[in-house]
Amino acid sequence: MKRIAIDMDEVIADFNSKHLRLFNRDYNENITIEDLRETRLRLLRPHLTSEIINYLNDPTFFRDLDVMEDSQEVIQELSKHYEIFITTAAMEHPSSFNAKYEWLKEHFGFLNEMNFVFCGNKSIIHADYLIDDNARHFEGFGGQGILFTAPHNLVETRYVRVNNWKEVKNYFIM
Numbered sequence: 544m545k546r547i548a549i550d551m552d553e554v555i556a557d558f559n560s561k562h563l564r565l566f567n568r569d570y571n572e573n574i575t576i577e578d579l580r581e582t583r584l585r586l587l588r589p590h591l592t593s594e595i596i597n598y599l600n601d602p603t604f605f606r607d608l609d610v611m612e613d614s615q616e617v618i619q620e621l622s623k624h625y626e627i628f629i630t631t632a633a634m635e636h637p638s639s640f641n642a643k644y645e646w647l648k649e650h651f652g653f654l655n656e657m658n659f660v661f662c663g664n665k666s667i668i669h670a671d672y673l674i675d676d677n678a679r680h681f682e683g684f685g686g687q688g689i690l691f692t693a694p695h696n697l698v699e700t701r702y703v704r705v706n707n708w709k710e711v712k713n714y715f716i717m
């Protein structure tokens with residue numbers, strides 16, 4: 544079986560919605576997903592960079608993110624034909640480990656937990672495909688990078704792009 548490695552945040556876990564909701568609540572703002580086109584929240588409000596990043600150091604932040612639409616159904620289907628690994632750069636926020644693990648067990652419990660990979664540099668990942676919203680992870684990756692559309696990556700043109708999980712399904716044609 545060929546291997547597909549899949550990122551978590553902004554690919555199977557809806558990171559932006561919760562981050563924006565908390566930020567807007569705490570700073571009395573009304574920033575939307577559309578405002579994040581080709582940028583990041585911390586770049587829009589540079590004077591609040593550390594506060595913006597600090598949300599992610601809350602050990603519970605990643606526990607109740609919404610699941611990205613269709614990701615469960617498509618990954619379940621893909622898992623019949625491919626070996627699936629979930630590869631998250633969790634080292635960026637080590638306090639997220641437990642929440643991310645519990646979230647995966649709750650929403651992707653049909654996957655083998657031995658295939659959950661909490662890593663730093665993803666170039667260590669040996670897979671045929673990597674589905675990720677961060678193009679930087681494709682640079683040292685030996686397989687095919689598949690860029691999952693997120694507001695910040697809309698100008699990236701170097702990689703195969705998928706806009707949602709229906710397009711992932713079509714890419715792998717099952």
Ligand SMILES: [Mg+2]
Pocket residue numbers: 550551552553554675676677
């Ligand atoms: Mg991501």
